[in-house]
Amino acid sequence: MQHGYWIRSKPIYHSLAWQYKAQAHVLLASGEGGRSVLRLYQQRLPDQPVTVLYLPAENEDYSAPLVTVVGTSLQVFPDARELWQRFDQVLQQSRMGTRLYAAGTESFLWQATTLAVKHGVLNADVMREQPASLARPVYCVHCKTTTHGVTTNIAVCAGCQRHLFVRDHFSRRLGAYMGLMIDAEDPGNVPDAEEVYP
Amino acid sequence: MSALNVIVSNIELVADGIRHFTFIAADGGELPGFSGGSHVVVSMPAGNRTYRNAYSLLSSPADRSNYQIAVRLQEQSRGGSRFMHEQVKVGTRLDISWPVNLFPISRVGHQHILVAGGIGITPFMSQVHDLLRTGAGFELHYAFRSPRHAGFIDQLKQLLGNKLVCHDQSQGQILDLHALLSRQPLGTHVYVCGPDGMVDALIATAHELGWPDAHIHNEEFLAPPVGEPFTIRLRQSQKNVDVGAEVSMLEAMEAAGVDVPYLCRGGACGRCELEVLATDGVIEHHDHYLSDAEKGAGKKIMPCVSRAKCSFIELNL
Ligand code: FES
Numbered sequence: 001m002q003h004g005y006w007i008r009s010k011p012i013y014h015s016l017a018w019q020y021k022a023q024a025h026v027l028l029a030s031g032e033g034g035r036s037v038l039r040l041y042q043q044r045l046p047d048q049p050v051t052v053l054y055l056p057a058e059n060e061d062y063s064a065p066l067v068t069v070v071g072t073s074l075q076v077f078p079d080a081r082e083l084w085q086r087f088d089q090v091l092q093q094s095r096m097g098t099r100l101y102a103a104g105t106e107s108f109l110w111q112a113t114t115l116a117v118k119h120g121v122l123n124a125d126v127m128r129e130q131p132a133s134l135a136r137p138v139y140c141v142h143c144k145t146t147t148h149g150v151t152t153n154i155a156v157c158a159g160c161q162r163h164l165f166v167r168d169h170f171s172r173r174l175g176a177y178m179g180l181m182i183d184a185e186d187p188g189n190v191p192d193a194e195e196v197y198p
Numbered sequence: 199m200s201a202l203n204v205i206v207s208n209i210e211l212v213a214d215g216i217r218h219f220t221f222i223a224a225d226g227g228e229l230p231g232f233s234g235g236s237h238v239v240v241s242m243p244a245g246n247r248t249y250r251n252a253y254s255l256l257s258s259p260a261d262r263s264n265y266q267i268a269v270r271l272q273e274q275s276r277g278g279s280r281f282m283h284e285q286v287k288v289g290t291r292l293d294i295s296w297p298v299n300l301f302p303i304s305r306v307g308h309q310h311i312l313v314a315g316g317i318g319i320t321p322f323m324s325q326v327h328d329l330l331r332t333g334a335g336f337e338l339h340y341a342f343r344s345p346r347h348a349g350f351i352d353q354l355k356q357l358l359g360n361k362l363v364c365h366d367q368s369q370g371q372i373l374d375l376h377a378l379l380s381r382q383p384l385g386t387h388v389y390v391c392g393p394d395g396m397v398d399a400l401i402a403t404a405h406e407l408g409w410p411d412a413h414i415h416n417e418e419f420l421a422p423p424v425g426e427p428f429t430i431r432l433r434q435s436q437k438n439v440d441v442g443a444e445v446s447m448l449e450a451m452e453a454a455g456v457d458v459p460y461l462c463r464g465g466a467c468g469r470c471e472l473e474v475l476a477t478d479g480v481i482e483h484h485d486h487y488l489s490d491a492e493k494g495a496g497k498k499i500m501p502c503v504s505r506a507k508c509s510f511i512e513l514n515l
Pocket of ligand 1: 466
């Protein structure tokens with residue numbers, strides 16, 4: 001099994017922090033990422049306008065405290081499609097000096113980054129925080145299905161039902177870790193899965 | 199570094215103190231291709247020493263029949279610009295380096311703002327051709343003291359139309375950097391070349407407004423400052439090289455037949471970096487390349503612009 005050694009493709013995330021030199025701030029969060037936004041709001045607020053776009057997840061809905069803390073800068077979206085549409089619009093209207101922040105699951109972070117890059121933002125200029133859960137999106141290299149929220153080192157592919165070994169190799173384009181069939185050599189010989197990405 | 203042999207085919211005065219030179223290949227053939235923003239280093243044999251200065255290429259990269267450069271007569275010229283103004287005539291043969299580009303247009307940018315002050319217009323002359331060809335969105339802001347100082351203005355007006363915005367200081371037209379940089383859409387890159395004060399002000403304004411570093415580009419080649427004489431000891435080649443008050447360390451080593459790689463000769467690119475082994479004095483860092491921490495540590499030096507106040511400095515070369 002792979003332990004947390006350094007691998008080039010594995011992104012490193014930070015806690016969100018305001019970039020005070022700015023013209024505006026746009027925050028994007030989903031599910032547990034709402035907590036990161038709340039934490040960010042405990043720091044001294046910047047002087048420039050802030051926009052927060054939030055997509056609640058089942059069992060992870062921070063809308064209520066966000067409304068209280070963020071107030072009118074907050075927009076909550078019922079589904080992902082509307083959130084991405086709005087984010088696209090916001091980017092379209094933004095000026096240089098708009099700071100971008102994203103918090104949420106890993107696939108959410110990279111979807112946000114990919115969209116920002118389309119608007120000429122450089123990858124490194126989006127600040128990303130992966131809150132709480134380390135759950136991984138896993139891309140099956142055999143059937144090309146991405147299985148979300150994987151917390152174990154071996155997982156069953158949601159597409160083809162193969163047992164996949166979850167590698168540390170992360171594709172920024174796909175926003176997922178690579179999953180390879182574990183019993184290809186010796187069919188049926190599947191070791192016990194361990195919860196390593198709680 | 200292998201040189202290109204060229205012949206001066208035309209010289210024009212384009213603005214106060216600015217001469218425009220056209221070079222053609224000595225063998226009559228095509229010159230090597232280059233991209234917008236490139237420069238060449240011209241070798242100028244003046245008496246018993248050779249000056250080498252970097253000059254931006256001005257012509258369209260699509261035209262390989264000639265190269266063009268502009269040289270402003272520096273008031274405190276160490277000799278290079280004076281040589282170009284006084285010694286070089288139509289028909290003079292010169293050695294120049296192959297073109298090098300240290301100031302390219304970002305390929306991922308969605309829109310480009312070019313800001314030139316005075317003679318700082320030169321690197322943009324070739325870039326605008328590339329930008330026009332690719333159809334990228336851009337504006338060129340050209341600030342100058344008076345129309346007499348505005349080299350290439352007619353040519354630029356014709357080529358760029360309303361993509362050219364002039365700021366004529368004699369008419370009280372001051373370039374408002376804050377206004378310019380605060381209204382640019384996401385994905386814009388800014389490029390600046392001009393006097394120190396202008397470059398510094400633009401970078402500071404962009405940072406204040408939250409522009410990420412990777413979107414701010416500047417070309418600032420420095421001239422090597424004068425200092426006091428000292429001696430370089432070269433550990434590997436077992437040579438001592440005396441550096442006069444008015445020559446740079448790089449020039450002194452070249453004159454002594456020591457090959458030191460370089461690209462910009464202006465403290466910007468990092469190509470000439472050398473390791474310092476010992477000195478009995480202090481290094482005077484003048485470059486824009488090393489970090490403050492590296493400068494403080496005193497283990498590295500950029501001999502194209504930096505020198506030392508010492509009797510000797512030993513280099514690992
Ligand atoms: S040659 Fe570029 S820094 Fe010295």
